[in-house]
Amino acid sequence: MAGLDSTTPLPTDIVLRTQSRVLEIAFDNGLRCALPFEFLRVYSPSAEVRGHGVGQEVLQTGKRDVILERIEPVGNYALKLVFSDGHDSGLYSWDYLAMLGEQHDTLWQHYLDRLAEAGASRDIDSTTPPKTGGSCGSGRKH
DSSP states (O other), X not given: OOOOOTTXXXXXXXXXXXXXXXXXXXXXXXXXXXXXXXXXXXTOOSHHHHOSSTTOXXXXXXXTTOOEEEEEEETTTEEEEEETTSOOOSEEEHHHHHHHHHTHHHHHHHHHHHHHHHTOOSSOOTTSOOOOSOSTTOOSOO
């Protein structure tokens, strides 16, 4: 998170569209984006997803049907998103959300390419038992 400064785009409207499964955000710089729940989940800014350093990113699989259950404001600089798979760590700052909107197509294709390279799927694998416990000592399922 870069923090708030004069260049940070600020949201003017945030709408959770549960039927179409997107989070719509309009920013004061004119950017408007509709970010799918799955996209937000696989690009979570949490340490669980991003790792603790370059090259430690963890490919998120089986997230096609994830639901964004709740949005919680964090101060005046970010949102905490709570997903149906129990994932609720990572703060989505305004600048991070704007970047996701601006680079959606490129990031989405990169994700699909990584899935293909790993032989993984966006769908939940019913033959694999669910993970228990989380990373970073949380003890929660993510």
